[in-house]
């Protein structure tokens with residue numbers, strides 16, 4: 001998982017990831033953000049790992065199970081992105097291959113990172129149109145849920161959307177803005193990230209569809225997100241930045257875009273109005 005949610009800003013409000021889980025359990029140490037100790041390898045610089053058979057099996061199982069659930073639920077841009085990137089259940093993709101395809105589609109590259117990043121490093125990479133990704137996959141006993149970052153979330157959840165040009169440009173604007181944001185603007189950006197990149201919905205001609213990585217890579221969220229149990233609210237930046245959320249429960253409320261151009265334009269307008277761009 002790559003998220004900007006943990007902050008060290010003394011004057012910024014506590015981020016959702018820093019609040020204790022509601023079931024009283026401790027925060028998983030793998031969810032504590034780390035600082036990079038040098039520039040991470042990008043694109044062709046990334047040496048592919050030698051995946052063992054269990055990793056390949058876990059990828060195959062997760063990919064097939066999730067793709068079956070995504071039929072009629074995932075957005076068109078996402079599904080096209082999966083095929084543009086050349087992701088299949090057959091084998092765990094290499095980051096350098098995904099990076100090449102992603103760069104061709106919308107000008108983004110991939111960096112290999114060791115785990116959850118400190119927000120400064122995370123935003124800095126987004127600002128360079130580089131998406132930070134892990135390249136190890138969750139364990140067999142975590143197939144249904146893991147709070148920790150892994151490449152099923154990063155690759156399968158996030159990367160396909162970065163081939164969609166307007167979404168890709170929005171995410172770049174997000175990275176630029178985040179580097180300049182302080183205090184309450186940090187919290188606004190955190191909420192915007194959560195309700196779009198991680199948990200966004202979009203209205204298509206044939207119905208409402210999912211494009212957020214947090215839903216797309218989760219068995220439970222994907223079955224929950226479009227159900228009547230979730231309140232759906234038309235997207236507006238003002239409404240999103242005033243909406244709290246919990247990271248440890250199924251989401252009770254989600255926002256719905258009309259288009260990715262709407263996201264890019266309304267976000268850009270807001271960020272300029274706050275002096276972040």
Ligand SMILES: [Fe+2]
Pocket residue numbers: 001002003153158198213214
């Ligand atoms: Fe994520």
